[in-house]
Amino acid sequence: MGQIIKGKPVADAISETLTKEVENLKVKGITPKLVIVRVGANGSDLAYERGALKRCSKIGIDAAVRELPEDIAQDKFIEELKKVNEDKSVNGIMVFRPFPKQLDENVIKYVIAPEKDMDCFSPVNVAKVMEKDKTGFAPCTPSAVIEILRHYKVPMQGKRAVIIGRSMIVGKPMAMLLLNENSTVTICHSKTVDMPEVCSEADILVVGIGRAKMIDSKYVKDGAVVIDVGINVDKNGKICGDVNTADCEPKASMITPVPAGVGSVTSSILAQHVIKACKLQNNL
Structure with missing residues (x-):
């Protein structure tokens, strides 16, 4: 069974560092x-x-x-x-x-x-993300994914990363941020041929397609790390992600929940x- 990796410990660790930085700024x-x-x-x-x-x-x-x-x-x-x-x-x-x-x-x-x-x-910040210019601001959600992977010590360098979704909010900038970590990146979308096969080669699978529980275990390689950035409401009125967590958890080594994950x-x-x-x- 995969480890459920929650966002709160990551958020708390970041916040602790930021609180000290703000204290130092207030002194000035x-x-x-x-x-x-x-x-x-x-x-x-x-x-x-x-x-x-x-x-x-x-x-x-x-x-x-x-x-x-x-x-x-x-x-x-x-x-x-x-x-x-x-x-x-x-x-x-x-x-x-x-x-x-x-x-x-x-x-x-x-x-x-x-x-x-x-x-x-701003298109200026989009360009800075592309150029790896550290004065720019990447979107908050893909940046949160990178922080989660770092916090849980998931190796990114040289790893095969597959992103499902090509939006400007998640998919495209996510690809750039993973590329900046030296991952080998593939983007899947609605026109991808045999998406489950492509996804099942991923060491890191990031899902942001906007369809409730669409991604099941056939998309997941044994031992993959699955990051779910989707936020949907299921037929019972409950918040859920784009990943069918219960179905994917046995194959994944780590998986984020929704809610209490990336968000x-x-x-x-x-x-x-x-x-x-x-x-x-x-x-x-």
């Missing part, structure tokens, strides 16, 4: 600050927001929410985002996506200040990014 008269920009009141956004605010408070980061109406016009949204960009007291901005239909991500992503963009929304680390990564941004902006 600097307090890192995050602003969350949210349009409307989507349930999953609110859940993430609660976790992020709690984590920031615990670490000592100032955090505020700029809540905007669901029907806000694009020019008004851009005006509000520019205000946060220009606020010298703010080090990091987290913008919840997807947006309502009237807001165009392809326009707005060029407005957010790259040095304050905490979740790789619980992302707010610590967000806090880590805010502190990094604060240091860069203060030339520290």
Whole structure:
């Protein structure tokens, strides 16, 4: 049976380090600050927001929410985002996506200040992830996956990593981060031929396809490490991942649960990014 590897010990270890960093910044008269920009009141956004605010408070980061109406016009949204960009007291901005239909991500992503963009929304940060430029900010979820693998001492160098999903939020940046760890990376998607066979060659399988419990044991090599970044609601109304954990656990050496897996680390990564941004902006 595979070891269930939970996110909380990883999040707590990161938070412990970050708390000390914030204490050192406060001695210099600097307090890192995050602003969350949210349009409307989507349930999953609110859940993430609660976790992020709690984590920031615990670490000592100032955090505020700029809540905007669901029907806000694009020019008004851009005006509000520019205000946060220009606020010298703010080090990091987290913008919840997807947006309502009237807001165009392809326009707005060029407005957010790259040095304050905490979740790789700006094309500047996407390019920095590609180039392995350490002044950039990778998306929080793929970064959380790397931290989990490091915490549980999963070797990445030279290992075959397969990612299911090619989104800009998880799949593509996940591939770059694993490549930066010297893994050999394959991305699977809806047009992949014989996906179970491709996946069953993976030493590390990262799943972010957005379909509840789709991945079963035929996708998993004996002894593989399985990381589930999916968040879905099953037919019984319970939160579940993209992986059928009960079916895959006997074959995997390690497997993350949903909930209590990757999601619980992302707010610590967000806090880590805010502190990094604060240091860069203060030339520290």
